[in-house]
Amino acid sequence: MPISRAARRATLRLGAVALAGALLAACGSGSSGSSASDGGKVTLTVDLFGTFGFKEAGLYAEYEKLHPNVTIKESSTEQENDYWKALQTRLAGGGGLADIQGIEVGRIAAVTQQQADKFEDLNAFGAKGRKNDYSPAKWAAATAADGRTLGLGTDVGPEAICYRTDLFKKAGLPTDRDELAKKWSTWDGYLALGKQYQAKAGSKSHWIDSVGSLYSLMIGQQKERYYDDSGKLVYKDSPAVKAAWDTSVKAAEEGLSAKLRQWTPGWNQAFSSGSFATIGCPAWMLGYIKGQAGNGGQGKWDVAPLPGGVAGNWGGSYLAIPKGSPHAKEAYELIKWLTAAPQQEKLFKKQGSFPSSLGAIEAVKDVRDAYFSNAPTGEIFGKAAETSPVQVLGVHDGDVTQQITDALNEVEQKGTSAGTAWSHAEKGIENAVG
Amino acid sequence: MTLTATAPARTTRPPAPLRRRLARLSPYAYVAPFFTLFAAFGLFPLLYTAYVSLYRVELQTPGQMEWRGLGNYTALFGDEYFWTALRNTFAIGVISTVPQLMMALGLAHLLNYKLRGRTLFRVTMLLPYATSVAAATLVFAQLFGRDFGLINYLLGLVGIHPVDWQSGTVASQIAVSTIVTWRWTGYNALIYLAGMQSIPADLYEAAELDGASRWRQFLHVTLPGLRPTILFTIVVSTIGATQLFGEPLLFEGSVSGGISHQYQTLGLYMYEQGWGFFHLGRAAAVAWVMFLLIVLLVLVNTALARRRSGKETKR
Numbered sequence: 001m002p003i004s005r006a007a008r009r010a011t012l013r014l015g016a017v018a019l020a021g022a023l024l025a026a027c028g029s030g031s032s033g034s035s036a037s038d039g040g041k042v043t044l045t046v047d048l049f050g051t052f053g054f055k056e057a058g059l060y061a062e063y064e065k066l067h068p069n070v071t072i073k074e075s076s077t078e079q080e081n082d083y084w085k086a087l088q089t090r091l092a093g094g095g096g097l098a099d100i101q102g103i104e105v106g107r108i109a110a111v112t113q114q115q116a117d118k119f120e121d122l123n124a125f126g127a128k129g130r131k132n133d134y135s136p137a138k139w140a141a142a143t144a145a146d147g148r149t150l151g152l153g154t155d156v157g158p159e160a161i162c163y164r165t166d167l168f169k170k171a172g173l174p175t176d177r178d179e180l181a182k183k184w185s186t187w188d189g190y191l192a193l194g195k196q197y198q199a200k201a202g203s204k205s206h207w208i209d210s211v212g213s214l215y216s217l218m219i220g221q222q223k224e225r226y227y228d229d230s231g232k233l234v235y236k237d238s239p240a241v242k243a244a245w246d247t248s249v250k251a252a253e254e255g256l257s258a259k260l261r262q263w264t265p266g267w268n269q270a271f272s273s274g275s276f277a278t279i280g281c282p283a284w285m286l287g288y289i290k291g292q293a294g295n296g297g298q299g300k301w302d303v304a305p306l307p308g309g310v311a312g313n314w315g316g317s318y319l320a321i322p323k324g325s326p327h328a329k330e331a332y333e334l335i336k337w338l339t340a341a342p343q344q345e346k347l348f349k350k351q352g353s354f355p356s357s358l359g360a361i362e363a364v365k366d367v368r369d370a371y372f373s374n375a376p377t378g379e380i381f382g383k384a385a386e387t388s389p390v391q392v393l394g395v396h397d398g399d400v401t402q403q404i405t406d407a408l409n410e411v412e413q414k415g416t417s418a419g420t421a422w423s424h425a426e427k428g429i430e431n432a433v434g
Numbered sequence: 435m436t437l438t439a440t441a442p443a444r445t446t447r448p449p450a451p452l453r454r455r456l457a458r459l460s461p462y463a464y465v466a467p468f469f470t471l472f473a474a475f476g477l478f479p480l481l482y483t484a485y486v487s488l489y490r491v492e493l494q495t496p497g498q499m500e501w502r503g504l505g506n507y508t509a510l511f512g513d514e515y516f517w518t519a520l521r522n523t524f525a526i527g528v529i530s531t532v533p534q535l536m537m538a539l540g541l542a543h544l545l546n547y548k549l550r551g552r553t554l555f556r557v558t559m560l561l562p563y564a565t566s567v568a569a570a571t572l573v574f575a576q577l578f579g580r581d582f583g584l585i586n587y588l589l590g591l592v593g594i595h596p597v598d599w600q601s602g603t604v605a606s607q608i609a610v611s612t613i614v615t616w617r618w619t620g621y622n623a624l625i626y627l628a629g630m631q632s633i634p635a636d637l638y639e640a641a642e643l644d645g646a647s648r649w650r651q652f653l654h655v656t657l658p659g660l661r662p663t664i665l666f667t668i669v670v671s672t673i674g675a676t677q678l679f680g681e682p683l684l685f686e687g688s689v690s691g692g693i694s695h696q697y698q699t700l701g702l703y704m705y706e707q708g709w710g711f712f713h714l715g716r717a718a719a720v721a722w723v724m725f726l727l728i729v730l731l732v733l734v735n736t737a738l739a740r741r742r743s744g745k746e747t748k749r
Contacts, residue, residue, distance in 0.1 A: 079687065081689075081710075082687070085689075085709050085710065088493050088494060088709075088712055089493065089709065091494075092493050092494075092496045110494065114494045114495060115494055115495075260581075261600075261686075261693070263687075264686060264687065265575065265576065265579070266579055266580060266581055266582070266600075269579075269581070269582055270581070273581075273582070275581065399711070406690065406693050407693075409601075409693040410601075410693045410694045413598065413600075413601040413693060414601050414602075414693070414694060416694065424694065427513075427514065427515070428690070431513065431515070431707075431711060432710075432711045434509070434711060434713055434716065
């Protein structure tokens with residue numbers, strides 16, 4: 001079929017245009033910048049994990065009232081693992097980062113040792129003056145070898161045990177926190193009481209939520225766990241890891257665990273269903289319990305000091321500013337304000353995240369928590385925070401804990417022998433460190 | 435391109451041969467957009483992945499590349515979890531694909547009859563396919579819950595002990611396969627249905643005159659007529675099964691595919707290496723092994739099909 005000359009020329013031109021369009025589309029680069037500003041208005045983005053509680057405690061609203069030109073947008077990922085993955089991908093790609101990013105204490109060594117160039121040195125904004133607000137250890141952990149300070153501390157995770165008084169009563173156990181603390185002054189005492197509970201409670205309710213959380217709690221009491229002072233990975237020969245592992249395996253074999261994996265939907269549901277009677281409780285867990293158990297849990301929970309005679313720390317966080325944030329200065333102002341003593345104090349009273357600022361620790365000494373049967377949380381966690389060991393941190397702390405707790409879950413859920421599970425943990429860690 | 439397009443305006447050269455040459459070139463211009471995009475987003479990543487797989491690259495420090503040669507590949511083949519993932523991928527592939535395609539065939543056969551509300555049924559079939567993987571998986575994860583899941587509750591009503599759909603090896607693989615089956619059965623059924631409708635009706639009439647039952651008609655008219663369609667769905671499902679990723683990842687939100695890697699597929703294993711442990715070099719090696727595996731599987735599929743149809747024509 002003959003095509004007219006004009007038509008043919010038109011089609012040719014069309015082809016050329018289509019090709020050029022496709023090439024343009026292929027070359028178009030994604031525009032970066034998470035926040036927009038017009039006039040004096042600034043939108044600060046904050047990306048966090050778990051429950052920091054800033055929003056819930058009304059701190060953003062307060063800051064926005066103090067600084068009418070600032071709008072704060074928060075996004076949060078429930079699991080720190082997922083959050084860290086996304087953060088690493090964004091750091092590598094250089095896009096999609098928020099003005100302020102939360103960093104968990106298990107990852108802070110990776111930041112100071114490997115990624116110091118990817119975050120702003122907060123000393124450049126005047127963070128130096130804040131040094132004496134914190135315990136030397138909390139400050140030092142976020143400082144790189146060359147003296148750059150990459151994050152300001154928010155909370156710490158002093159440990160205690162949270163327990164359900166209603167379930168204890170049903171099983172005929174004492175509910176008084178001082179009496180319980182005496183009974184479980186050792187971990188053996190804690191497990192013995194667990195056996196007593198299990199005998200009464202049957203198969204619907206268990207003593208602890210998961211042996212993985214029992215392990216994390218115990219390992220929090222140790223100074224040296226996965227790395228030695230020189231930064232060598234020594235978890236295989238660590239007596240601390242072995243002790244925590246053995247006790248957790250024992251608890252699994254005695255059937256004291258509800259066999260729930262932490263941070264899964266099933267675990268979340270169990271907070272209100274009463275599937276477990278006690279749970280390892282770093283201070284930030286208070287806010288998590290309130291969130292999961294809701295109003296129905298009010299007054300059913302209580303807090304008692306940790307077994308084992310030594311205080312422990314599990315978790316805690318920092319706020320950092322990734323390089324390239326268009327509002328680094330404003331972001332620092334917000335971080336400075338959020339981590340200042342009065343705000344940390346407010347956060348503890350409303351949410352339960354325990355302050356890392358020395359001034360705030362002093363100020364919350366007499367705080368009691370109505371949700372947790374009026375327990376003297378300020379005193380219990382304050383004591384723990386004061387005496388908990390200064391942990392030696394390493395690049396792969398988070399990975400090692402993850403692999404070991406996974407292996408422990410295997411023991412309790414699949415009945416895998418402790419030896420086989422441990423070899424799985426070793427293999428997993430080898431893969432992760434690789 | 436613009437240059438050549440305006441060229442015919444020149445008068446010094448005889449216009450006819452040039453125009454003919456241009457006309458010969460124009461098909462290439464038409465297909466160029468696809469191939470340009472394919473080169474940028476298909477071929478280049480493929481080659482770059484091969485390049486990366488020879489280095490040690492970590493996500494935290496992507497600038498530092500350390501030559502490893504085939505080290506990533508040997509490490510891969512020495513890793514027990516790689517073989518577990520390979521085994522799981524096959525197991526889940528079989529558990530999900532075989533019942534899925536058989537059910538799809540049956541459904542298509544039923545929908546091919548004159549039914550009241552046929553269009554409604556056909557649209558309904560496609561709904562799961564239109565659902566997002568994430569939404570479907572999250573709902574199924576709730577249904578398969580160990581303590582509070584609906585499925586265990588129903589099993590309890592008929593006196594069956596609760597099944598641990600998460601940590602049991604076979605149970606978790608069945609659970610993940612169920613999600614896949616649920617999403618893709620309708621899609622395949624529609625493809626079969628389209629294939630069935632292109633089979634000439636007189637073949638069925640002739641068969642009926644010869645006294646063939648419905649079942650015989652299905653066996654001897656429908657199935658042979660559908661052979662190319664079936665081959666297509668098998669190839670596509672095989673590729674899909676080899677790349678299975680979203681369902682096992684979101685089932686428990688675990689990159690390791692459960693506490694003992696019991697339902698970790700190759701796709702998930704790659705993700706764990708790359709975005710769980712940040713070993714991009716290792717992940718690139720997994721990607722290439724997967725690519726070669728898929729090519730191999732497709733070749734085997736086609737060879738089998740060719741042999742069958744070869745026999746068919748000889749008869």
